[in-house]
Amino acid sequence: MAKTGCKCGVSIWDGYIPGGVTWFIFPKWQAEEAVKDSPECLIGEADDYISEHFNGGEYRDFWLCRRCRRIKIWGIDDRFIEYRKAPFSEDVPLDEIISMEEWLAYSDWDLDEDYSLAYALEHPFRPHRYYVSEDKRRVYVYNTDTQGVEFMYVEETRELDNGLWRDESGSFRYIYEETESGKAFKGGFYLDGTEVPYEDKNGLLSDAVYGAVIGDALGVPFEFQERDTFNCTGMVGYGTHDQPEGTWSDDTSMILATCKSIKDNNGKIVIDDIRNNFLKWLKYGDFTPYGNVFDCGITTRQALLTGVSQVGEWSNGNGSLMRILPLAFIDSTDDQVRAVSAITHGHWISTEACVIYVNIIKACLAGKKLEDVVHSLDLQKPFDRLRTIDSLSRSEIRSSGYVVDTLEAALWCVMTSKDYMECLCKAVNLGDDTDTVASVTGGLAGAVKFGFDSIIDDWVNKIKNNDLIQECLF
Numbered sequence: 001m002a003k004t005g006c007k008c009g010v011s012i013w014d015g016y017i018p019g020g021v022t023w024f025i026f027p028k029w030q031a032e033e034a035v036k037d038s039p040e041c042l043i044g045e046a047d048d049y050i051s052e053h054f055n056g057g058e059y060r061d062f063w064l065c066r067r068c069r070r071i072k073i074w075g076i077d078d079r080f081i082e083y084r085k086a087p088f089s090e091d092v093p094l095d096e097i098i099s100m101e102e103w104l105a106y107s108d109w110d111l112d113e114d115y116s117l118a119y120a121l122e123h124p125f126r127p128h129r130y131y132v133s134e135d136k137r138r139v140y141v142y143n144t145d146t147q148g149v150e151f152m153y154v155e156e157t158r159e160l161d162n163g164l165w166r167d168e169s170g171s172f173r174y175i176y177e178e179t180e181s182g183k184a185f186k187g188g189f190y191l192d193g194t195e196v197p198y199e200d201k202n203g204l205l206s207d208a209v210y211g212a213v214i215g216d217a218l219g220v221p222f223e224f225q226e227r228d229t230f231n232c233t234g235m236v237g238y239g240t241h242d243q244p245e246g247t248w249s250d251d252t253s254m255i256l257a258t259c260k261s262i263k264d265n266n267g268k269i270v271i272d273d274i275r276n277n278f279l280k281w282l283k284y285g286d287f288t289p290y291g292n293v294f295d296c297g298i299t300t301r302q303a304l305l306t307g308v309s310q311v312g313e314w315s316n317g318n319g320s321l322m323r324i325l326p327l328a329f330i331d332s333t334d335d336q337v338r339a340v341s342a343i344t345h346g347h348w349i350s351t352e353a354c355v356i357y358v359n360i361i362k363a364c365l366a367g368k369k370l371e372d373v374v375h376s377l378d379l380q381k382p383f384d385r386l387r388t389i390d391s392l393s394r395s396e397i398r399s400s401g402y403v404v405d406t407l408e409a410a411l412w413c414v415m416t417s418k419d420y421m422e423c424l425c426k427a428v429n430l431g432d433d434t435d436t437v438a439s440v441t442g443g444l445a446g447a448v449k450f451g452f453d454s455i456i457d458d459w460v461n462k463i464k465n466n467d468l469i470q471e472c473l474f
Contacts, residue, residue, distance in 0.1 A: 204365060204447060205259075205329040206473055211420075211446025212255055212325055213469060214459050215438030216248040219428045223295075227399070227431030234425075235462045241294050246462030249295045251439040253287040254278060254323035256472040258340070260287070262326055263474035269327070269336050275343050278304055287472070289464040295435075297401070300344045309346035318406040320345035322436045324354040325443040326474075328361035345403070349382060353403045356383060357444070360411075364448035374411060383407075390415040399430035399437045406433065410441040420445060420454045 221239025222230055237245030257277035265273060280286035282304050285293055299310045300319040320341035327337050337358050338351040345351070356379070363373045377387045382404045385392070389411045397412050398405040409430055417423035427441040428434045446452065463469075 205326065207452045208325055208329070208361070208443045208447035209255060209259065209469065209473060210452050210455065210460070210463075211424075211450070212439045212443035213248050213252045213463060214420075214455055215424050215427060215440070215442025215445075216251045216435050217246050217463060218424055218459070219435030219438035220247055220249050220295075221245075222428055222431070222434040225431055225434070227429070229431070230429075232425050232428040232434075234456075235459050243294065244464070246464045247289050248464065249435050250281075250293065250297070250300070251322040251436050252469075253281050253293070254300075254319075255325055255439075255443075256468065257281050257287045258323055258326045259472040259474055262330060263472065267330050267474065269330070269332060269340065271339055271343065274340060275304070278343065287468065289468075303344035309342045310344060311342075311346040313347060313349075315345060316347050316349045316403050317345070317401045318353075318403045318433065318436050318440070320350050321353050321357060321403050321406055322439055324358060325361075325440075325447075327354075328358045328365070328447065332358065334359070350403050352383070353407050356386070357407060357410075357440070361444065361447045370448050371415060374415065386411060394430075397430060399427075399432045399434070401433045401436065406437050406440055409437045410444050413437075413441045414445045414449055417445075420450045421456055423450065 218232060218235060220241055220243055221236050222232055223240045225240065235245050237243060237247070241247075241249070257280070258274055261270060261274045261277050262268070277287065278300075281288065282293060282296060282301065285291040297317050297319040299315045299317050302308075303310045320343070324337060324341060327340060332340075334355045337355050341351045341354040356377075360370070360373050364370050371390070374389065375387060377383075379386060385408060389408055392412060397409050399409050400406075409427065413423050413427045413430075417426055423445050424438055424442055427438040430437060446455075
């Protein structure tokens with residue numbers, strides 16, 4: 001299948017993209033004939049029926065970015081329709097609009113008077129259902145968990161002819177390059193020669209953050225459970241914190257709060273602003289999936305509520321390591337990393353663990369192999385085991401909330417795994433502080449070894465409040 005690019009700077013797939021979403025598009029009269037002859041037929045069977053009896057309906061590429069969920073559709077004669085997400089603040093009469101899951105959801109695209117189209121959306125990203133307005137310019141996204149419309153897409157662009165496109169600013173010429181995996185969007189120029197701005201996020205940061213989010217959500221249901229009393233093989237819900245599947249915890253919240261501060265300050269580290277974001281999270285539920293905090297470490301809570309960094313030897317939990325990931329993607333110094341850690345965790349063991357983690361990622365981003373970086377470490381206790389961590393057995397790896405244990409476990413999981421699924425499930429199945437160990441593991445794995453495209457689609461689709469994650473990335 002061809003691979004293309006999205007405006008968020010990542011890769012998406014056409015046709016049967018990850019997650020199983022696709023649009024079947026047929027001339028309306030063909031669809032009517034199919035339903036008349038076989039009213040109980042399923043979407044896929046109707047597709048086969050039309051292909052058999054009418055020499056194939058029109059099949060159009062459908063794209064939905066796995067990260068920003070931007071919808072794109074190729075239409076007839078290379079016309080192109082793109083939908084962007086828009087704020088939503090109105091009630092939607094779902095009984096008066098078209099469910100795109102239903103086979104009889106006919107539309108009336110204005111491509112040709114005798115060629116109106118029928119379409120259906122198969123296997124949508126759960127728990128979402130998609131509805132389209134009668135004029136086809138709005139796609140409403142209904143969340144079956146909250147039983148309400150969560151947001152909507154609005155039509156943004158259509159291709160004109162001869163390579164010209166139109167957006168809200170006017171017409172411009174579309175520029176792309178052919179790659180081994182398909183067309184990749186490169187940008188464009190307006191007709192007056194002005195360059196079209198190309199929206200491009202830090203793809204590597206996104207890889208790392210999503211890895212951390214996935215690990216966090218995988219681990220939440222199993223937190224505090226003893227090793228080998230359970231077996232994590234995928235994304236599930238409830239368990240320890242009684243949260244729906246795909247729910248992430250304080251680990252992700254504090255990563256996003258850090259990212260948002262860096263973004264708002266143009267890539268700079270402003271300690272007071274980061275601390276204020278942490279307080280917004282703790283006090284008001286900002287940077288959370290549902291607007292409430294259900295998990296917070298003792299040291300973190302005490303430091304934030306008192307405004308005093310916790311520097312005692314018994315304050316070396318993993319609460320700063322779990323959120324330090326974004327600093328690997330900016331020009332941060334070791335002292336700045338220590339200062340960000342010390343917002344909550346100021347003991348030298350905690351601050352040095354953060355420095356080690358950030359520097360390992362930076363070295364790998366600069367082109368070095370993870371194994372070479374780790375094997376070259378020459379550290380004193382309590383970090384002396386890191387150099388040979390991948391030679392240790394599972395029984396020698398601890399997964400408590402102690403920051404050194406978490407750093408060791410994360411490196412061990414990444415260095416001894418062949419893919420994302422094995423890596424993150426291995427981290428969770430160590431037991432005890434499952435969400436944080438898996439989050440730190442996932443951030444490292446996403447940054448230096450596997451990458452976003454290696455994450456299982458089902459895990460990505462279940463992550464809650466994806467909009468917030470996209471909003472905070474810089």
